Amino acid sequence: MRKPIGMVISGSLSEGILLRINPLKADEPLNVGSFVTIQTETTIFFSLLSDLRSSIAHPDVALFPPSPTEDILVQNFFTLTALIKPVLVLDAATNNIVN
Numbered sequence: 439m440r441k442p443i444g445m446v447i448s449g450s451l452s453e454g455i456l457l458r459i460n461p462l463k464a465d466e467p468l469n470v471g472s473f474v475t476i477q478t479e480t481t482i483f484f485s486l487l488s489d490l491r492s493s494i495a496h497p498d499v500a501l502f503p504p505s506p507t508e509d510i511l512v513q514n515f516f517t518l519t520a521l522i523k524p525v526l527v528l529d530a531a532t533n534n535i536v537n
Contacts, residue, residue: 443468444520446476451524454488459518474522481536482528489521 443463449455455476459468470490476483494500495515504511527536 440475447519449522451527455483455485455522455524457520457522459520461513461518468520473525474520476522476524477530480530482530483522483524484526484528485522485524487520488523491519491521493517493519 441463442460444457444459447456447458457476468487468490470487472487474485474487476485493516495517499515504515506512528534529536
């Protein structure tokens with residue numbers, strides 16, 4: 439099993455799934471157009487990474503941004519989210535395509 443790079447925070451199968459990226463666990467660069475999998479206990483979603491968005495937790499952070507060496511501040515005030523579009527859904531137990 440591959441290691442998780444984030445947590446699903448919202449979304450739908452038709453509009454896409456929003457994933458909050460954990461910067462400590464994302465060893466490889468994330469590129470729009472990459473294939474990713476979302477695994478649950480019963481289902482595997484083969485998906486396309488369609489968008490990346492960075493944001494800040496509070497508007498004042500933009501006025502006085504932490505330096506890159508202040509890891510704790512960077513992790514707490516900056517977030518990276520990815521929009522994932524499921525392409526194929528498999529049953530995890532049988533590997534059959536789910537309609």
